[in-house]
Amino acid sequence: MTSQIMSESPARPERVSIGGVPIDIVSQNQAVRYVGTLLDSKTQQMIRIAGVNAHFVNIARRDKQLGDFLRKSTLNVADGASILLAARVFGRKIPERVTGIDLMVDLCKYAAESGKSVYLFGGMDGAAEGAASWMRKHLPSLRIVGVDRPEHGKEFDPVVVEQVRTRIRAAQPDFLFVCLGVPRQELWIEQFTSDLPVKVVMGNGAAFDVLAGFFVRPSQRIQELGLEWAYRLWKEPARLWRRYLIGNLTFSMAVLGQLAATLVRLR
Numbered sequence: 505m506t507s508q509i510m511s512e513s514p515a516r517p518e519r520v521s522i523g524g525v526p527i528d529i530v531s532q533n534q535a536v537r538y539v540g541t542l543l544d545s546k547t548q549q550m551i552r553i554a555g556v557n558a559h560f561v562n563i564a565r566r567d568k569q570l571g572d573f574l575r576k577s578t579l580n581v582a583d584g585a586s587i588l589l590a591a592r593v594f595g596r597k598i599p600e601r602v603t604g605i606d607l608m609v610d611l612c613k614y615a616a617e618s619g620k621s622v623y624l625f626g627g628m629d630g631a632a633e634g635a636a637s638w639m640r641k642h643l644p645s646l647r648i649v650g651v652d653r654p655e656h657g658k659e660f661d662p663v664v665v666e667q668v669r670t671r672i673r674a675a676q677p678d679f680l681f682v683c684l685g686v687p688r689q690e691l692w693i694e695q696f697t698s699d700l701p702v703k704v705v706m707g708n709g710a711a712f713d714v715l716a717g718f719f720v721r722p723s724q725r726i727q728e729l730g731l732e733w734a735y736r737l738w739k740e741p742a743r744l745w746r747r748y749l750i751g752n753l754t755f756s757m758a759v760l761g762q763l764a765a766t767l768v769r770l771r
Contacts, residue, residue, distance in 0.1 A: 514541035517579075520596040523561040523758045525574050527582050527591065531599035535581050536610050540618075542578070543678075543703060552577045552693065553706040555604030557584030558755035559747055563687055565758060570687040573694050581607060585730025586752065590759045594766070601730065605711040605721075608681055611704070612639055615679055616646035623650035623675055623702075625668065626659070626683035627712030634716025649675040659684055665696055672700050680705045683712045 517538060519526040530538065535553075542551050554560070554577050564571040574580055581602035582588055591598045615622055622639075624632040636651045650671055654664045672680065680702045682689045689707035697705050713719050721727070722735035737748045 514538055520591050520594055522590045523565055524571060525556055525561050525564050527556060527580050527587060529596060529598050532602045532607055532610060535602055535607055536614055540614055551704040553579045555583030556580050558586040559751050560686055562751050562754050567687055570690055573690045586755060593759055593763055604708045605714055608708050608711050612643055612646055616643045620678035621647040621649045622679040623672055623677035624681050625652045627653060628718055631712040631716040631718060635712040638715040649677050669696060676701045678703045681708050683708045685709055
């Protein structure tokens, strides 16, 4: 897949707006190819990627900074079955769910094949190191030029930020993966990366934690059925019930409200 990256200037994928958040209508393969063609086109603008689910949209609707970030992002992939369903409500079909962790792994495969480098920042204590170990085992040719995890809660401390930025600047990675959770990772990216020598930056939630083995994903079948949210709710009901039960209802109401507004305009 990744060896077939095209060299011509890429056309922007079509998008569908869901809850005010633009979502790119791409498969995982197409997302990787698009990033590759942007890199091959020698674009001077930093490529910013986000994996968007219902929770993401809910936060973006009340958090102007996150909403603005997503509207300016280079690529927003559909990281949730609810996003696929919502797109269909508006008559658009997104080929498949593209999870942040799976896209990150495929981008790392592309980086390994093309000689590009990656920098890992964030995650739980030890997660970035665990994710790096996983990558070295499965992608031995991948150049990991930095693994960074400041003390929890100090990611925005001015002294810590400048130390991290100094290390990233020295490493000059092609890809920077930031795992601080939504919306903190997007805020960190917005505030502190624009002048760094990084070509691609992606916020990726708990991706490092999963690769490090701190959390276990459900079976592939459960993922294909779009029920990963139910699995996570079953595993962590006290922490996630509000996000999935109330959050999914909030998201559904937002989609229905957007549909009603669209129908009124079409009258």
